[in-house]
Amino acid sequence: xxxxxxxxxxxxxxxxxxxxxxxxxxxxxxxxxxxxxxxxxxxxxxxxxxxxxxxxxxxxxxxxxxxxxxxxxxxxxxxxxxxxxxxxxxxxxxxxxxxxxxxxxxxxxxxxxxxxxxxxxxxxxxxxxxxxxxxxxxxxxxxxxxxxxxxxxxxxxxxxxxxxxxxxxxx
Amino acid sequence: xxxxxxxxxxxxxxxxxxxxxxxxxxxxxxxxxxxxxxxxxxxxxxxxxxxxxxxxxxxxxxxxxxxxxxxxxxxxxxxxxxxxxxxxxxxxxxxxxxxxxxxxxxxxxxxxxxxxxxxxxxxxxxxxxxxxxxxxxxxxxxxxxxxxxxxxxxxxxxxxxxxxxxxxxxxxxxxxxxxxxxxxxxxxxxxxxxxxxxxxxxxxxxxxxxxxxxxxxxxxxxxxxxxxxxxxxxxxxxxxxxxxxxxxxxxxxxxxxxxxxxxxxxxxxxxxxxxxxxxxxxxxxxxxxxxxxxxxxxxxxxxxxxxxxxxxxxxxxxxxxxxxxxxxxxxxxxxxxxxxxxxxxxxxxxxxxxx
Numbered sequence: 216x217x218x219x220x221x222x223x224x225x226x227x228x229x230x231x232x233x234x235x236x237x238x239x240x241x242x243x244x245x246x247x248x249x250x251x252x253x254x255x256x257x258x259x260x261x262x263x264x265x266x267x268x269x270x271x272x273x274x275x276x277x278x279x280x281x282x283x284x285x286x287x288x289x290x291x292x293x294x295x296x297x298x299x300x301x302x303x304x305x306x307x308x309x310x311x312x313x314x315x316x317x318x319x320x321x322x323x324x325x326x327x328x329x330x331x332x333x334x335x336x337x338x339x340x341x342x343x344x345x346x347x348x349x350x351x352x353x354x355x356x357x358x359x360x361x362x363x364x365x366x367x368x369x370x371x372x373x374x375x376x377x378x379x380x381x382x383x384x385x386x
Numbered sequence: 387x388x389x390x391x392x393x394x395x396x397x398x399x400x401x402x403x404x405x406x407x408x409x410x411x412x413x414x415x416x417x418x419x420x421x422x423x424x425x426x427x428x429x430x431x432x433x434x435x436x437x438x439x440x441x442x443x444x445x446x447x448x449x450x451x452x453x454x455x456x457x458x459x460x461x462x463x464x465x466x467x468x469x470x471x472x473x474x475x476x477x478x479x480x481x482x483x484x485x486x487x488x489x490x491x492x493x494x495x496x497x498x499x500x501x502x503x504x505x506x507x508x509x510x511x512x513x514x515x516x517x518x519x520x521x522x523x524x525x526x527x528x529x530x531x532x533x534x535x536x537x538x539x540x541x542x543x544x545x546x547x548x549x550x551x552x553x554x555x556x557x558x559x560x561x562x563x564x565x566x567x568x569x570x571x572x573x574x575x576x577x578x579x580x581x582x583x584x585x586x587x588x589x590x591x592x593x594x595x596x597x598x599x600x601x602x603x604x605x606x607x608x609x610x611x612x613x614x615x616x617x618x619x620x621x622x623x624x625x626x627x628x629x630x631x632x633x634x635x636x637x638x639x640x641x642x643x644x645x646x647x648x649x650x651x652x653x654x655x656x657x658x659x660x661x662x663x664x665x666x667x668x669x670x671x672x673x674x675x676x677x678x679x680x681x682x683x684x685x686x687x688x689x690x691x692x693x694x695x696x697x698x699x700x701x702x703x704x705x706x707x708x709x710x711x712x713x714x715x716x717x718x719x720x721x722x723x724x725x726x727x728x729x730x731x732x733x734x735x736x737x738x739x740x741x
Binding site: 231236239240241244298302306311313314319322323326327341344346347348358362365366369370372373 | 391394395398399400401402403404405406407410413414417424425427428430431432433434435436437438439440441442443444445728730
């Protein structure tokens with residue numbers, strides 16, 4: 216029988232992709248997947264690991280995602296909350312896969328090629344989680360300009376990744 | 387901006403939760419209009435997660451180039467022996483986060499050469515964008531090099547007739563100066579001691595001001611101002627003219643082009659803290675069968691590793707807990723965060739299994 220931590224590692228992408236569809240907001244999929252696997256491992260004696268565990272993980276993911284989404288929604292302003300719920304309904308019917316290790320490797324190589332200023336902006340926003348409004352104040356720009364700069368950088372990174380992944384499949 | 391760019395711009399606004407009500411309506415309408423926009427949104431969410439993970443791994447790989455030094459190891463019973471060390475480390479971590487490196491090189495000393503005379507732990511050096519390497523005692527830096535030094539266990543350097551003592555975890559840079567052949571030393575964070583046979587000699591020019599020091603001082607930079615706090619010995623500040631002012635012990639003085647009166651920036655005296663109020667390193671509180679917290683679990687080993695990236699320090703703490711009983715235990719993990727700090731990652735392992 217396959218050890219449980221190997222099963223967890225193998226199903227990580229499946230759970231994250233499902234979590235993202237059920238709770239389409241930044242950062243939530245990772246939190247949900249972590250909670251699902253903590254529960255999955257903690258109660259390992261209860262599961263029949265000789266059978267396909269995906270239906271079980273899907274049910275657990277739905278429960279955890281529901282809770283996480285409710286908590287996240289509470290923190291949003293009413294107009295953002297309505298939009299988020301609308302997006303959630305649309306997301307549930309879509310086919311979606313999580314990123315692969317090749318995607319991650321390509322992105323890391325692309326990140327290394329960014330100029331210092333762009334690298335600083337990407338790190339500040341995605342790693343340090345400084346909001347666009349805070350970045351705008353620090354950089355003496357408007358929040359819209361910061362958002363545009365980040366969109367541009369994502370596009371650049373995506374193009375770079377696609378170039379590196381050509382032949383291996385792209386994101 | 388064409389429609390494809392517009393939709394990505396709005397999606398990015400959704401991801402950063404800063405859309406206006408009108409933009410929310412616009413995005414809703416666009417998503418209804420064309421199903422493929424939803425795929426774009428999901429791909430952007432995935433890209434967002436990928437960027438966060440990719441960046442974290444890159445920074446960790448970078449941090450891993452510095453050898454890890456166990457700060458404390460061996461069996462330690464929590465919290466008594468650890469409390470003082472933990473308090474110091476947490477204060478240090480807070481200092482890392484609060485510290486702003488000085489991009490303009492305002493506080494600096496212009497030595498022609500810097501020699502490592504004594505190392506109390508690994509001293510790492512990085513030249514330009516090269517890899518970190520270990521520095522041997524007696525090794526000297528000369529001009530024309532751009533260096534970044536990290537003394538995780540503390541180190542002594544000689545700078546001509548002056549002596550610079552870097553306390554554990556101190557970080558400094560040595561910038562290249564091509565015009566006059568001298569280098570500029572910048573103290574980024576930590577605590578340093580400067581000693582000179584000539585106590586009247588200005589050792590650290592601070593922009594238009596200067597500092598003469600025989601003893602120990604903490605130098606911190608925040609925003610556009612520099613704060614000097616004399617910890618031991620004597621110090622004089624020169625605001626740029628011919629007069630000087632003596633530094634008072636433990637009273638921070640802030641320089642912002644001109645010297646502010648020390649009293650204006652002197653902190654409120656901190657209330658004496660009881661032993662139980664001291665910050666702790668992190669604790670895993672055991673729970674009994676009724677769910678009530680009972681006692682902290684024993685800490686077997688602590689490893690701390692900090693790496694400074696621009697204005698931010700990535701501080702990684704690895705705590706190993708041991709369950710001394712032969713039964714399964716359940717508990718709650720508490721970790722006190724210093725002001726300005728946040729958690730970027732948390733992982734738990736049971737034996738070697740990552741959960």
